Amino acid sequence: MAVGMNQDDRISATLRCMADNGVDLLIACSNGLHMPDRPDPVVHLSGYRALGESFVLLRRDGALSLIVSPAADAERAACWKGPGACVATDDLAAALAKDSAWNGANTGRVALVGVDAIPHRLAERLLAIRKDEIVAFDDSFYRACGRKTAKEIKGAQRAGSIAEQGFQHLLELAGPGMRECDLAVELKCYMQSLGADDNFLMLCASPHNPAVMPSSNRTIERGDILITELTPSYEGQFVQICRTVSIGPSSTVLQEKYDLVVRAMWAGIETVGPGIPMSQVCAAIDRVLEAAGYAEYCRPPHMRRRGHGLGCGSVAPGDVATSNNTILEEDMIFVLHPNQYLPETGYLMCGEPVRVTATGAETLSTRTAALASID
Amino acid sequence: MKMKNTELLVGPYDWDPALLPLAEFEARLEAVRRVLAEWGVTALLVHGHSVEHGALAYLTGFTPKLGPAFALVPREGPLRILASGGAGMMSSAKLLTWVKDVRPINDLRNSVGEWLAEASEEGHAALGLWGSNVMARRPYQAVSAAIQPSGQMIELDDALDALRRRKSPRELQLLREACRTLAAARNAFERALKDGAGARSAALAAERAAYANGAQDVRMLTSARDGGPPAPFDGSDDACVSPLLACLAARFAGYWAAGLVTIAATQDGALAHAQAGLAAMLREARPGVTCDDLLRAAAQHLTPYQLHPWLESAWGDGIGLSLEEVPMLGRDKHPKLEEGGIYTLRCGALGDGSDNAVVSAMVSVSQTGSDILWSGAEQAAS
Numbered sequence: 156m157a158v159g160m161n162q163d164d165r166i167s168a169t170l171r172c173m174a175d176n177g178v179d180l181l182i183a184c185s186n187g188l189h190m191p192d193r194p195d196p197v198v199h200l201s202g203y204r205a206l207g208e209s210f211v212l213l214r215r216d217g218a219l220s221l222i223v224s225p226a227a228d229a230e231r232a233a234c235w236k237g238p239g240a241c242v243a244t245d246d247l248a249a250a251l252a253k254d255s256a257w258n259g260a261n262t263g264r265v266a267l268v269g270v271d272a273i274p275h276r277l278a279e280r281l282l283a284i285r286k287d288e289i290v291a292f293d294d295s296f297y298r299a300c301g302r303k304t305a306k307e308i309k310g311a312q313r314a315g316s317i318a319e320q321g322f323q324h325l326l327e328l329a330g331p332g333m334r335e336c337d338l339a340v341e342l343k344c345y346m347q348s349l350g351a352d353d354n355f356l357m358l359c360a361s362p363h364n365p366a367v368m369p370s371s372n373r374t375i376e377r378g379d380i381l382i383t384e385l386t387p388s389y390e391g392q393f394v395q396i397c398r399t400v401s402i403g404p405s406s407t408v409l410q411e412k413y414d415l416v417v418r419a420m421w422a423g424i425e426t427v428g429p430g431i432p433m434s435q436v437c438a439a440i441d442r443v444l445e446a447a448g449y450a451e452y453c454r455p456p457h458m459r460r461r462g463h464g465l466g467c468g469s470v471a472p473g474d475v476a477t478s479n480n481t482i483l484e485e486d487m488i489f490v491l492h493p494n495q496y497l498p499e500t501g502y503l504m505c506g507e508p509v510r511v512t513a514t515g516a517e518t519l520s521t522r523t524a525a526l527a528s529i530d
Numbered sequence: 531m532k533m534k535n536t537e538l539l540v541g542p543y544d545w546d547p548a549l550l551p552l553a554e555f556e557a558r559l560e561a562v563r564r565v566l567a568e569w570g571v572t573a574l575l576v577h578g579h580s581v582e583h584g585a586l587a588y589l590t591g592f593t594p595k596l597g598p599a600f601a602l603v604p605r606e607g608p609l610r611i612l613a614s615g616g617a618g619m620m621s622s623a624k625l626l627t628w629v630k631d632v633r634p635i636n637d638l639r640n641s642v643g644e645w646l647a648e649a650s651e652e653g654h655a656a657l658g659l660w661g662s663n664v665m666a667r668r669p670y671q672a673v674s675a676a677i678q679p680s681g682q683m684i685e686l687d688d689a690l691d692a693l694r695r696r697k698s699p700r701e702l703q704l705l706r707e708a709c710r711t712l713a714a715a716r717n718a719f720e721r722a723l724k725d726g727a728g729a730r731s732a733a734l735a736a737e738r739a740a741y742a743n744g745a746q747d748v749r750m751l752t753s754a755r756d757g758g759p760p761a762p763f764d765g766s767d768d769a770c771v772s773p774l775l776a777c778l779a780a781r782f783a784g785y786w787a788a789g790l791v792t793i794a795a796t797q798d799g800a801l802a803h804a805q806a807g808l809a810a811m812l813r814e815a816r817p818g819v820t821c822d823d824l825l826r827a828a829a830q831h832l833t834p835y836q837l838h839p840w841l842e843s844a845w846g847d848g849i850g851l852s853l854e855e856v857p858m859l860g861r862d863k864h865p866k867l868e869e870g871g872i873y874t875l876r877c878g879a880l881g882d883g884s885d886n887a888v889v890s891a892m893v894s895v896s897q898t899g900s901d902i903l904w905s906g907a908e909q910a911a912s
Contacts, residue, residue, distance in 0.1 A: 186666065188535060188581060206532045206762065225532045227840045231754070231761045245843045245861075275670035276663065339540035340741050347734055350766040355537045359622065366618030369595040371625050372544040388537070390765055456617060496618070 159305030159486050162202060166219065166238070169200065172299035173215055179263025181292065182251075183211040184281070186272045187224075189467040191355045191386050191393035194297060196268040197221070199468035201237050202306075204391055208247055208273050212254055215263070222250045248280040266292035301464075301471025302486040303392075308510065310392030311465070311488050313350065315508055315519035317387045318396045321346045325385075330529055331377045331402060335359055339370035342385065351387035355395075358383040360402065363501035367397075367494070377403040382504040384492075393465045395490040396520050397506030401528040412500045413526040419443035419493045420505050420524065423461065423475070427491070427509055427516035433472050433479040437461050440493050441477070452496055462491040462506060487511045488519070531777055531788060531844075531853060531874075533749040534762040535581045538595060541746035541781075544625040545591045549783045552628050554700050558589055559603075561693050566605055566658055571684055573649045574603040575642065575673060577661035584852030585661035585687075587784050588694055592627040598669055601629070602642070604649040612641050638669055642676040655681035660690045691856055695848060696870030701785065702894060705850065705872055707744070708787035709892060709904035711780040715740035715748060716791055716906070719776065723793050728768030729753065733776075740780040751777040757800075757884025759840045760790070773801065775840075775888050779853060786853050790876055790890040791906040800879040801887035804838070805907040806831035807877035808889050811846075815893050815900040817869040821846075821859040824867075828877045838878025838888055846875040849892065871895045872903070 173181055183196035187207045198204055200211045200219070207224035219239035223232050224247055232243040244250040267289055270278050282289060303311065324345045329338055339358045346354055359368045360379040367382050375381065379402040386395040401409060423440040440461050441453045452458060464470030465488055472481040475491055492506025505524035509516045566574055578586030579598045586592055590601050590611060597614030610631040613623045617634050624632045635641055646655050657677045662670065662685055677683050697705065718739030722732035729752040737748040751760035753775045754767075760777040773794035780787055792801050807828035814827045825845065829837070837845075841860075848855030849872055857865030859875075867873060873895065878888035891905040 190537065206534055226843050227532065227759065228761065229839070230759050231764070271668040272666050274663065275665055275667040278667040334542070336540060336542045343540055344734060344738050344741070352763055353537045356540055357538065365621065366616055368619045368622035369538060370540050371622045372542050459616070502618070
């Protein structure tokens with residue numbers, strides 16, 4: 156059941172964080188790319204997904220304004236149901252200089268979030284407008300409020316359902332003789348027909364995959380292992396599932412190794428709960444694989460992370476990695492995927508989107524990962 | 531036209547020498563190196579990311595799917611591509627290009643620094659940048675840090691973008707194919723709407739039709755209300771809208787075709803004026819014609835309607851490996867159409883309430899006039 160906070164709660168938490176850090180004006184910057192595992196502070200604060208770069212200005216007294224590009228998006232911008240004004244423009248820096256929130260806080264301390272992701276010339280213009288110190292505020296900003304809103308949780312649940320239906324469609328459709336890219340296109344269109352507004356969809360097949368990759372023109376063959384991550388977005392909220400399919404009957408060794416990564420995944424999911432550091436979740440996954448003799452494959456270059464937060468607003472709680480000590484909170488959402496290269500089988504994918512609940516975790520998928528095969 | 535990007539490109543992107551032979555890239559590389567010599571730069575770094583990578587695709591055919599990518603181009607010798615993703619992912623990245631040396635970026639500063647040390651024997655490098663206008667601040671700082679100990683950066687966007695303005699016969703052929711996929715998309719879109727589909731379902735029908743015709747990527751914006759401006763789909767609404775103003779784009783072998791259409795119950799009102807304005811622009815289109823000439827020709831047919839505000843910032847531009855290429859008509863200063871250039875020309879009329887329309891055409895400008903490659907003012911084929 157969706158619980159969650161609302162957008163006002165999120166802004167209040169951000170304002171408290173600004174006050175604690177003596178920040179008078181926060182400028183959140185978006186590059187407009189809206190990727191599933193990259194944070195977008197403008198979407199986080201406003202829910203608005205601009206076509207181009209955009210800014211949110213949040214003043215310490217709570218005044219908020221949204222500046223989006225391009226100017227051609229003016230009618231959609233005018234319909235934005237946020238707490239402040241929204242302007243659509245082709246010259247963001249000029250619009251920023253005219254903004255009342257900017258001018259009202261002209262003598263205070265300014266903090267920036269997301270500036271490193273916007274085009275460097277725009278960033279330079281932004282930084283040049285103000286001669287005094289501007290502080291980078293990304294870490295504090297996302298720490299202040301990493302929980303999803305009720306709307307985002309609902310979107311995640313719907314996206315999870317779309318991802319599962321997408322995978323079912325893959326099982327009905329995929330087979331030898333089909334190009335990876337044609338299968339990926341069909342899955343993308345199918346999930347769009349179910350309501351997805353975008354999809355980060357990786358899919359590749361080979362007898363021994365070194366990693367998951369974007370689909371190529373290669374033709375799928377019998378004996379391949381097809382691996383995929385389906386990442387549909389519903390109303391801007393991404394969710395991901397990771398799956399593995401044997402093209403033709405699966406070998407005993409493949410089944411054994413897949414069972415191993417599934418066990419590792421459940422060890423991670425069972426560790427999830429409020430107050431638990433993310434590093435412990437990753438360590439629980441690693442322990443299962445290390446005990447099976449794969450310790451060296453739990454470290455770079457074979458392994459970087461075992462999951463990640465899901466945007467396109469905040470991607471808290473961040474990567475499922477032993478170096479991430481973020482404390483999990485109720486209503487955080489992330490994908491937990493052991494996704495492991497093993498020398499006997501190549502790269503195997505299994506992963507579920509999870510929501511942190513008051514007592515542990517719930518998966519946003521109903522049929523969790525199991526090795527599938529297509530004859 | 532700014533359109534919602536596709537998060538991860540899934541269409542057929544592997545380099546196909548039958549469509550774009552190596553000789554085409556060799557000629558481009560030679561032209562680029564002539565510019566490098568004129569500017570006295572030691573080497574060139576070409577940047578692109580998953581949304582805008584026209585310069586990178588022009589030189590290498592490479593389409594970055596996961597994040598930024600860079601081509602490192604010495605004055606002589608082989609090129610190197612640094613791509614986003616881990617070492618295990620490079621086997622699929624290598625399929626996208628004729629360049630043999632494709633590596634993961636790893637640490638951008640170190641990777642660029644090491645390559646520059648190999649490329650500049652004297653230890654002092656003047657590094658040209660291409661595609662830097664869309665480079666995010668973080669990689670820009672990394673590149674700056676790599677070059678600044680002993681060298682300097684020279685932004686060559688204007689000098690090198692000029693090479694992309696005049697399309698080769700091969701490029702024109704691929705742009706015609708892109709227009710064919712766009713026409714298939716438009717036909718499916720209009721057919722679905724006439725069959726009673728909502729805007730979202732019709733857009734999906736158009737997308738499927740474009741992919742079935744070989745498209746690599748398809749993007750669409752449509753009215754969210756009767757006669758509203760083209761906009762991205764924000765929710766799951768699938769409303770029937772009329773008139774419906776739409777912006778469609780389809781990409782074939784790296785090359786974009788894009789256009790505006792208005793699907794209305796009748797061909798009069800704003801749509802008739804927009805079509806007449808566009809027809810006037812097309813009659814004027816030839817080498818040397820200025821942006822003001824074109825706008826003046828269209829304006830005579832718009833009265834009593836106003837120019838649609840959706841087009842105010844750019845009512846035409848170059849198109850090719852990027853959706854928006856120079857010149858931006860209405861935004862750049864005193865641009866002229868050039869022989870060999872491919873352009874989109876747009877016209878739109880704004881009336882009362884929902885009586886609004888936008889239309890466009892793609893043209894190839896030849897020595898004496900222009901050839902229409904696609905037009906949104908024509909009725910869709912049945």
